Amino acid sequence: RHSSDSESEPEEEPSSSEEEKEEPKQETGKSSASDLNTAEKPEEGVKKAVANQQPAGPSVPVCQAASNRPPRKPAVFIPVDRSPEIQEARLKLPILAEEQVIMEAVSENPIVIICGETGSGKTTQVPQFLYEAGYASSNGAIGITEPRRVAAVSMSQRVAKEMNLSDREVSYQIRYEGNVTDETQIKFMTDGVLLKEIQKDFLLSKYKVVIIDEAHERSMYTDILIGLLSRIVPLREKKGLPLKLIVMSATLRVEDFTDNNRLFSVTPPVIQVDARQFPVTVHFNKKTPLDDYSGECFRKVCKIHRMLPPGGILVFLTGQAEVHSLCRRLRKLTVIPLAVFVGGDDDKEESVEEIRKFKKSRKRKKVMALPKIDLDNYSVVPVDEGDEDRDAETDDDIAGSDIDLDLGDGDSEEDEKSDSSLPLYVLPLYSLLAPEKQAKVFRAPPPGTRLCVVATNVAETSLTIPGIKYVVDCGKVKKRFYDKITGVSSFRVTWISQASANQRAGRAGRTEPGHCYRLYSSAVFMDFEKFSAPEITKRPVEDLILQMKALNIEKVINFPFPTPPPTEALAAAEELLIALGALKEPPMMGRLTQQLAAKLSCPISPLGRIMATFPVAPRYAKMLALSRQHNCLPYTITIVSAMTVRELFEEFDRPAVSEEETAKLKGKKARLLQMQRIWAGQGPMQMLGDLMVMLGAVGACEYAGCTRKFCEENGLRYKAMLEIRRLRGQLTTAVNSVCTDAGLYVDPKMKPPTEAQATYLRQIVLAGLGDHVARRVQAEELLDDKWKNAYKTALLDDPVFIHPSSVLFKQLPEFVVYQEIVETTKLYMKGVSAVEPEWIPALLPPYCHFGKPLENPPPSYCPETGRIRCHRPSVFYRVSWQLPAVEVD
């Protein structure tokens, strides 16, 4: 049975498109890089890898030929004590059939690429294969990188459980947080963590194997790691301590790695894991809904639930707020699962009695008839008269969750007539969701219910949810878009790529034939781009360049990127880093074109080295490096943490669904504005602007014990506050590791800064934010009305404005620095602080244009250079450039 609105005949979902099945190319050996020396060094008694000598069929992985050979006995076998259930589940995974092929390829080649559908078992099983074959047993660990923090944590826990080992042996490390010990044998980490480790130990000597997971996602750090490892592997080979590199991808689109003679001198073998993918029938919508794809998802889930046989439903939406709102609507239809019914901070499950009481206190129309389920056994509460939604996840997003949603939506008939005999068990899934809540999607739903997971893109490849038979795909994804040069960013919801659409559809065919409902027409699908572009080509790269320079890679332009970033992005990044003082300025910089500048090999400066040790963006890292004076460090650490975590405050300008909610939101917004005025401080402190508000908010929250209650009452995002607390701890550790004598201890409850400290902080922020200076357009400069209250920046020709949410929105100081510019209806500056004009030439000479000395000249913009024109001031430098002592060898 197909739902009635299918436009086209159901079509088979192709398991992978032809153009993905790229044949690994024969390496011609014309590699230009001289240090690429991966001369094969076959291990004793092992036949040379067949991989690079045999022509392979289009989709036939070269290594599969190996399976025809008699099985080779592994030299080492470390037994693992798995429970029978785990063992049984493992045996069902497609990758188990390829264990021999994979392990032979790994033993015979320094670099191996494994491609296998999401859910085929790559992430959880390959580390176990390696462990059993002894790769982790003696003085070396198995390292696995993930682009997402959630995957690193959840996969380490999963693998530990499967192997019956503790988190001391199978551990994770994300930023400065983790549970790695001396006994760690398998280590999951984010790709950024491994990059930092390469800075400390270029040869990665504590690893025997490095696995780069989710390489198809082409995250910036994954790409750069593959480039670096292409050099590290041959170096380790030369030293006689071979390192194995395994690149794992969910798609077969790996030609950027295999067909890239700058990357690997010998094309690595590609092993394809044949996932047992069942056919998925794809249904396109006749029409593509313009805006209300969330409502369309709701109707589709209702229809599936009402008309189609049992099987889990997975809905793809774009963001956390959307996910919660759909969960809320769906839960009204059904039951409140006990398992996700949480109360208070500690997520403890409420007793059935309490839930009953709660439900009795609500009045609501009966939505659907449900079977009686034994509460004690099944943790499922049947809907009784007057069930009301209460979002179980107690997430900030759903603070106003007891609003009476009108289920009708013009489609009321079908919504309310649901006659399915199963209740829906609705779970949200997105990357910021707490891990223990995420873990729920992996467990079987309570008997007698139908699982419905409402997810963002995380469910596309990183996490596989068992038992999904129906996929509802809105066709959109929320992404942050950057201007490559100015770094101006905006969040936009855009269409996904065809590859993503196919990945999403594939989620429906893991255990049996399934259906995918695409909420867009086939014509729209044909217009999707084939693949999404690698991240490195789409965002500013200054943090990357700084990390690479810290590795003494000076000629970044010659680096073997799988896909190189655009030259203008490289040039912009180098220019910024030079201006921040992180790179040594090359001679004659001003006269060279941007392209030439990018080719220049500016070495890193001592300041840059310190900056590179902090796990934050270079601008923020500079603030930290400058703050070891006047006891400013605790404040800078807090400001930098808050700016890194972003979005501290609740968004109350969302559309409300009822008058009651509108009033509620208005009240909350007024309360937040009032609090922000208090947090902004008084007198000179106010000039620190939004950054003072951040300090005040974090301080107040910590004084109140950082509770969810305090956050909810005052319009703060609880999750952001927790993350800031964590990051403050991490940055303190980082600062202490650079300045070993600092002995810094960040008191969570810090006192407000003194007036003098607030002034120093403004100078530190100015020095760090550098090019983010803006000057108010003066009355006489007004070109036309669109410039009213506008600011001019060094980077943009267009007028920019202080964001209405800023505490400086009405004050309009002459010179400000901003954290970022976001584009919504206009270009808005967020995170604004006021600065004094005379500080600019003192702290940011590269951004100034020095004219003839005049009597008290007002600084102005130079129209030709776009820089601030002023003369070198006589004011003494109030911020001394005190750096902790560094040893440079």
Ligand code: CDP
């Ligand atoms: O990496 P890949 O996508 O190839 O698969 P995987 O993440 O290793 O997952 C293999 C199987 O383990 C899937 O069927 C997952 O549903 C299951 N799994 C699980 O049950 N619980 C977890 N925490 C992680 C994975």
Ligand code: MG
């Ligand atoms: Mg995986």
